[in-house]
Amino acid sequence: MDKKSSQQKKAWRRPGSKPKKRKFQGKLPQDHEKDKSNTSASAQKLKKSKDTSFDVPVDQTAGYSIIHFFMVFTALQQYLKCKVCDKDVSFLKWGQRGLGFKILLTCDCGEKYIDSGPLISTGYEINRRLVYVMRLIGVGLSGINTFCGLMELGNGITSSTYYYIIDTISTAMQSVFDLAMRKSVNEEKLLNAARGEPEDVLTVSVKVPTVKTQDLTIKLMKELSTNYGLAIQRHPDSVEEMRREIWAGYYHKISTDEKPQHSYCSDSWCKYKKAVRDKTVKIFKHPPALAQDVQEILKPIYEDLTKQELLERCIGGNTQNNNESFNNCVWAMAPKHVFSGKIIVQIACQTAACIFNEGFKPVLKIMSVMGVKIGPTAIHYATQRDRERVRVANRRSTDASKEARTQRRNAILDENERYEEEEGTMYGAGIAD
Numbered sequence: 313m314d315k316k317s318s319q320q321k322k323a324w325r326r327p328g329s330k331p332k333k334r335k336f337q338g339k340l341p342q343d344h345e346k347d348k349s350n351t352s353a354s355a356q357k358l359k360k361s362k363d364t365s366f367d368v369p370v371d372q373t374a375g376y377s378i379i380h381f382f383m384v385f386t387a388l389q390q391y392l393k394c395k396v397c398d399k400d401v402s403f404l405k406w407g408q409r410g411l412g413f414k415i416l417l418t419c420d421c422g423e424k425y426i427d428s429g430p431l432i433s434t435g436y437e438i439n440r441r442l443v444y445v446m447r448l449i450g451v452g453l454s455g456i457n458t459f460c461g462l463m464e465l466g467n468g469i470t471s472s473t474y475y476y477i478i479d480t481i482s483t484a485m486q487s488v489f490d491l492a493m494r495k496s497v498n499e500e501k502l503l504n505a506a507r508g509e510p511e512d513v514l515t516v517s518v519k520v521p522t523v524k525t526q527d528l529t530i531k532l533m534k535e536l537s538t539n540y541g542l543a544i545q546r547h548p549d550s551v552e553e554m555r556r557e558i559w560a561g562y563y564h565k566i567s568t569d570e571k572p573q574h575s576y577c578s579d580s581w582c583k584y585k586k587a588v589r590d591k592t593v594k595i596f597k598h599p600p601a602l603a604q605d606v607q608e609i610l611k612p613i614y615e616d617l618t619k620q621e622l623l624e625r626c627i628g629g630n631t632q633n634n635n636e637s638f639n640n641c642v643w644a645m646a647p648k649h650v651f652s653g654k655i656i657v658q659i660a661c662q663t664a665a666c667i668f669n670e671g672f673k674p675v676l677k678i679m680s681v682m683g684v685k686i687g688p689t690a691i692h693y694a695t696q697r698d699r700e701r702v703r704v705a706n707r708r709s710t711d712a713s714k715e716a717r718t719q720r721r722n723a724i725l726d727e728n729e730r731y732e733e734e735e736g737t738m739y740g741a742g743i744a745d
């Protein structure tokens with residue numbers, strides 16, 4: 313017997329026989345999202361491609377529906393019979409992972425498993441979609457799980473699944489972002505040529521929002537780790553004092569004129585406390601506080617970094633260490649938050665930059681590179697969004713002779729403002745939880 317027919321035999325079961333076991337012999341749940349080779353390959357292809365359009369293939373069959381599983385399938389059971397054994401069939405929901413699951417169809421012939429939706433490699437497409445789209449509207453893991461839980465959609469996804477998907481998104485995002493950059497550079501060159509200016513003098517606006525926000529994040533992380541190091545160095549013999557001073561830095565930074573929070577601060581470095589001491593606090597103005605979304609990502613980092621056992625290890629002896637090694641220490645100790653925080657900030661910035669320059673098409677492109685099928689509904693939505701944006705800009709534009717590009721930019725700026733009002737987080741760092 314050759315290899316092929318023995319495999320066939322293994323899969324075949326005598327009609328009417330009951331399956332022996334239903335034990336699932338597969339990967340660990342979180343590993344279904346580990347494989348991002350498809351996305352990496354698509355991203356690589358896109359990077360080499362000369363094509364600078366954001367067109368995506370449209371799958372007319374792509375589409376999801378929310379159904380009440382029990383109600384619908386109990387009704388179907390009333391009507392359906394198996395074509396082979398002519399007996400009743402039953403349906404069960406089985407092996408749920410995120411929003412994906414299998415439908416277990418049982419009749420006298422045995423059991424069959426039907427995927428609730430398409431897979432990308434081994435993961436359900438719907439989960440990648442979910443994570444990306446939620447990211448786009450500023451919702452992270454805990455938000456997703458609240459959504460899934462309260463909507464009776466299952467237990468949501470685990471944190472490792474989430475971070476695998478974030479990694480995939482980041483890969484897809486980077487390639488589409490590069491494409492937007494290439495396109496922008498080409499357009500500037502053409503414009504320069506048309507104006508009779510040197511081709512290479514470029515004013516590529518797409519770079520601005522990205523670099524700025526990333527720099528801000530890195531600066532903040534540096535400041536955080538420096539303060540942390542100093543707090544430990546200043547109090548080599550008391551965990552309590554260390555903790556107090558570390559938190560002082562946090563509350564100091566989120567203080568505003570309306571809500572000063574300097575009770576932990578020392579007047580050796582806190583300007584507010586100094587002002588209190590010098591009785592000039594009435595005219596004291598706080599610098600802009602950390603944005604709400606940044607606060608929310610920093611708080612858990614601070615909580616991790618002020619844990620008893622961690623600070624105990626810093627007692628004594630460590631005064632020799634310079635700031636650099638403290639910094640290394642901080643980065644190493646908070647890898648998950650800092651790492652994912654950075655990637656998530658980057659995804660948000662790059663998405664914002666792409667939308668800023670090209671409208672909503674890059675969003676579809678990113679999804680497509682991730683292996684997600686774009687169907688008629690998503691295309692329709694993106695087209696409507698872009699059309700509306702241009703319409704609003706055209707209406708507001710008083711100077712009819714402005715270049716189309718300027719109009720598009722204005723349209724996108726309007727859109728940005730509207731978005732910031734409506735949804736806040738998307739154009740911020742998008743790290744709402």
Ligand SMILES: [Zn+2]
Pocket residue numbers: 394395396397398399419420421422
């Ligand atoms: Zn049957």
Ligand SMILES: [Zn+2]
Pocket residue numbers: 564573574577578582583584585
């Ligand atoms: Zn202070």
